[in-house]
Amino acid sequence: MKIERLSQNKIKIFLTFDDLLERGIQKDDMWREIPKVHELFSEMMDQAYNELGFDASGPLAVEVFALPAQGMVVIVTRGKSESQQSADTEEDQDEDVYEMEVTLEHSDVIMYAFRDFEDVISVSHQLLQAKLTEDGRLYSYRGKWILTFDPVNSDQGRTAALIALLAEYGDATSLTTAVLEEYGKLIMASGAVAEICTHFQS
Structure with a gap:
């Protein structure tokens, strides 16, 4: 707590x-x-x-x-x-x-925080390889990178797999979407995973 x-x-x-x-x-x-x-x-x-x-x-x-x-x-x-x-x-x-x-x-939005951008790159490549998602939004907030994802069409198996991968590289965060939108800086508004994989090698 x-x-x-x-x-x-x-x-x-x-x-x-x-x-x-x-x-x-x-x-x-x-x-x-x-x-x-x-x-x-x-x-x-x-x-x-x-x-x-x-x-x-x-x-x-x-x-x-x-x-x-x-x-x-x-x-x-x-x-x-x-x-x-x-x-x-x-x-x-x-x-x-x-x-x-x-x-x-x-809120069904899945949100994870990463200290290093290298971790964001690594998890993005893993998510794309596993064909879990190529979407997502990327924010910068208080010295951390935050990846957020909308729920995967009520497919609980895919959602669990997505969360498991994110948890390997980052930390679950207690931020709400409203706080992030108001105080964070939006870096990529959509397709963040695909965009990161296009521009950065893991």
Whole structure:
């Protein structure tokens, strides 16, 4: 579990699938009202307080992004939204109960980060040789190269093979597409694998 402060009232938590499995939570459980998920959220908030001094008292807006190869990104924003203010009741709330407004988004985009461009070249040649894909987008972001791929037409076998190859050379990243598009630099908008193989030898 990695926690990062985005602003004074906003944090980002990255959960790997191992983090979820260790707690007996399936990916689909994240949008169910079950005790395990509440325990996980309490644990995340305790860690956020200990590491960053983030106080999670009061209403919280929680956004959960499911990423296919990487895990889950949870964005927690502290403060009242207008809908929460109008929905407030006079019931006494336990201090340990978090008022949460949860929104869930599922992203099927596969995203891997590479430290060296040589690794990007190597994995591109492997992907092309295995006839897995010649597509993909290439970004530069904070000194790393990021390759992103749209899902392979619900073909789970090919998707698993694609992820396995990418994982040999790079690291799964907790970035969301929105962050990458806003702060990253787009190098190749489409056909990145074919383009790289055309211009660079492995």
